[in-house]
Amino acid sequence: MKHLKYILIFALSSATGTLQAQDLKELMKENRENREANYAKWGPTSDHDGMGYVVRAGFVLGGTTPLPLPKEIRKINEFAPKGGFSLGIDGYKYFNTRWGLSTGLRFFMQGMRTGAEVKNYNMAIVMGEDVVEGRFTGTDITETRMTGFTIPVTATYRVGARWTFNLGPYVSYWI
Structure with missing residues (x-):
């Protein structure tokens, strides 16, 4: 029973970590898109x-x-x-x-x-x-x-x- 409790805590923390990592990837993608939009606004980019x-x-x-x-x-x-x-x-x-x-x-x-x-x-x-x-x-x-x-x-x-x-x-x- 003791081990089940630790396994459950580990599983929940892993799921939370995965969600945070996915959120972080989305934030990084959004940040990259914002940066590219700023470059397009203020000067040349790779598509110019x-x-x-x-x-x-x-x-x-x-x-x-x-x-x-x-x-x-x-x-x-x-x-x-x-x-x-x-x-x-x-x-x-x-x-x-x-x-x-x-x-x-x-x-x-x-x-x-x-x-x-x-x-x-x-x-x-x-x-x-x-x-x-x-x-x-x-x-x-x-x-x-x-x-x-x-x-x-x-x-x-x-x-x-x-x-x-x-x-x-x-x-x-x-x-």
């Missing part, structure tokens, strides 16, 4: 040709700096990014739902203003045809404005329907 384009518009933050920072710069007193914008278009070709190639053309404008304490900073001032060159100690104010074009050529990996990572070189031309 995997080609397309993306129009980009953005706001640029940040600035420029020589790395490593020159030893002549003793202290940075002010750093003010001027912001800017970026416009572009990228074309892509996916080979499957995850991997592909991308290239494009982007136009950008950005700038910054810095103020730094410098010592023995080599500078040249050009006014028309006159040039004054020498070493400077004091406060240097630098204002930068950059405008240009960038052409990226990247490998593309899609983590999910809305997340894409790009890795590769780019060429920029400043006007």
Whole structure:
């Protein structure tokens, strides 16, 4: 009688485990179908040709700096990014739902203003045809404005329907 009780408990728990496994398989199938529907909504899938384009518009933050920072710069007193914008278009070709190639053309404008304490900073001032060159100690104010074009050529990996990572070189031309 004791063994019958254990056999009955084991049989019931096995049946419950089987039901849970079937439910899990159905959930996994449903999840896969939802994922494929998201890929179809947000980009190419295996039943598409995997080609397309993306129009980009953005706001640029940040600035420029020589790395490593020159030893002549003793202290940075002010750093003010001027912001800017970026416009572009990228074309892509996916080979499957995850991997592909991308290239494009982007136009950008950005700038910054810095103020730094410098010592023995080599500078040249050009006014028309006159040039004054020498070493400077004091406060240097630098204002930068950059405008240009960038052409990226990247490998593309899609983590999910809305997340894409790009890795590769780019060429920029400043006007």
